[in-house]
Every structure is written in structure tokens, then in C-alpha cells.
Amino acid sequence: MSGNKTIDLYKGPVDPNSGYLCMWMHWRPNPDDPDPQLPGQKLSMATFIPVKPEDRCLCxxxxxFRECCRARAYWHPLCPNPDGKNFSLMAPQSVAFKVADRAIVRERLMNDVRLQCTADDADSAFWVYWGDPALDNQHGTLCFGDIELKRNRILHVTAMSDLRMQTLLALLRDVLGDEFESPKIRHEPVTVIDKKTGRHIQVQPTASAENAKRG
Ligand SMILES: [Zn+2]
Structure with missing residues (x-):
């Protein structure tokens, strides 16, 4: 996947106590490719969302806000929920499990309108979750998670928040039916920004979950 650029907003005139850092993933066709839709390109971007201390926290x-995300020592980025309106704290996570019949699963995923296939070859088929209807803006179509089906029948799902993972697993429960068993979710470290120093810090998932609970 290409185009994973982020903008370092912290270096700009932005006070982390006056709003949120929000990470967005967009997909857009690549007009220079023989088939602009496949693979297209994924663009990651960061925006600043201002908020007043007394407003309800967007997380x-x-x-x-003043009792929740503003009170943290770290700026913990948000990402949009699959409804495109509300947000969740970033919590990168993945699951992997083996499916019985790769061809059947591949076909069902291809036919699901909530998914967009962005790569399909002998080694792997790859989809991004758009939802139904897909949400477009000037940067492209919003993406809320990835599903990859490898040649060895391993289905690999990645998402940047708890809600996104629940949405993807619900889709897979639809698609796989009896074959689906709730897989174990693996949480990855999350990158937060120290509000005093502006340094990017990797926080282990348990610590960030604690942070979230403490508010
Ligand atoms: Zn909050």
C-alpha cells in the first residue's frame, strides 16, 4: 500500500489542548495506472479538529473535553468511525485466522458492496472497507479497515479502532456464516504525541487502554 504520508501538525501553530489530531485514510483511483481503480492509492492524512473545553469529547x-482527552499528558489521535460522523481513539489492531475454502470466501468478499477490492493476484486478494453507502470527500473515499486473503487461506484483518474492528468482524460473520469463529484480537502499540515536548511516543496497548479509561 502506498502513499502513507502524514502531516506533522504539531510543528504548526496548534495547541494540543485546544482540539484533536484526527487520522484519516482515503482511497482514490490512480489516473496513471492502466486500470485506475486497481490498485488505486491509499492516502493517509492528519487534520486538526478544534473543540472548546466544555464541549463533549469527540473520543x-x-x-x-476538559475532563477527558484534554487532561491527558499525551495527544492521542482519533480516527473517524465507519459512520463518518463520530470518532474513536486510535487503537491499531489485527486478527488472522484460516478459512476452509479460499475460493468461496474470496467470491463472497468480492460480491460484498461494503468492500472495495484493491489488489487481486495469485498470492493475495485485498479489500478496503468503505461501508454502504461509501463516503466520498474531496480527497477520495473514506476507508475504515483492511481485509487480506492470502494464498495459504489466512484471512488477515486490520483496523485502527475498536469500533472499526467490530464492524469488520460483523461483516465477516455475515460473509462466512458457520465458518466464522470469533478470532483473538491482537492489539498493536499506538503512536501518541507528548504534549510538552511534541515527541512521538509508542504506547503499549494496555497502557493506552488504561489512559482511555482514566480519561
Ligand atoms: Zn476524550
Whole structure:
């Protein structure tokens, strides 16, 4: 996957206590390719979302911003939920499991309108989750997670938040039916920004979950 550029907003005139850092993933066709739709390109971008201290926190905690994300020592990025309106704390995670029949699973995933196939060859088929309807803006179509089906029948799912992973697993439960057993979710470290120094720091998933709970 190409085009994973991020903008270092912290170096700009942005106060982390006055809003959120939000990470977006877009997909857009690549007009220079023989087939502009396949593979197309994925673009990662960061935006700043200003908010007042007394506003409800965008992370979904239900608390006020000043009592929640503003009170943290670290700037913990958000990412948009699959509805495109609300947000969740970034919590990168993945699952991997083996399917019984690769051809059947591949065909069902190809036919699912919520998914867009961005690569398909002998080694792997790859889809991004768009949802239904897909949400477009000036940068492209919003993406909410990835599904890869490898040649060895391993299905690999990656998502950047708990809600996105739940959405992808619900889709797979639809698609796989009886074959689907709830797989074990592996949480990855999340990159946060120290509000005092502006340094990017990798926080282990348990620590970031604790952070989220403490608010
Ligand atoms: Zn919050």
C-alpha cells in the first residue's frame, strides 16, 4: 500500500489542548495506472479538529473535553468511525485466522458492496472497507479497515479502532456464516504525541487502554 504520508501538525501553530489530531485514510483511483481503480492509492492524512473545553469529547467517552482527552499528558489521535460522523481513539489492531475454502470466501468478499477490492493476484486478494453507502470527500473515499486473503487461506484483518474492528468482524460473520469463529484480537502499540515536548511516543496497548479509561 502506498502513499502513507502524514502531516506533522504539531510543528504548526496548534495547541494540543485546544482540539484533536484526527487520522484519516482515503482511497482514490490512480489516473496513471492502466486500470485506475486497481490498485488505486491509499492516502493517509492528519487534520486538526478544534473543540472548546466544555464541549463533549469527540473520543466517545461521553465526558467533557476538559475532563477527558484534554487532561491527558499525551495527544492521542482519533480516527473517524465507519459512520463518518463520530470518532474513536486510535487503537491499531489485527486478527488472522484460516478459512476452509479460499475460493468461496474470496467470491463472497468480492460480491460484498461494503468492500472495495484493491489488489487481486495469485498470492493475495485485498479489500478496503468503505461501508454502504461509501463516503466520498474531496480527497477520495473514506476507508475504515483492511481485509487480506492470502494464498495459504489466512484471512488477515486490520483496523485502527475498536469500533472499526467490530464492524469488520460483523461483516465477516455475515460473509462466512458457520465458518466464522470469533478470532483473538491482537492489539498493536499506538503512536501518541507528548504534549510538552511534541515527541512521538509508542504506547503499549494496555497502557493506552488504561489512559482511555482514566480519561
Ligand atoms: Zn476524550
Amino acid at each position: 466517545g467517552s461521553g465526558k467533557q
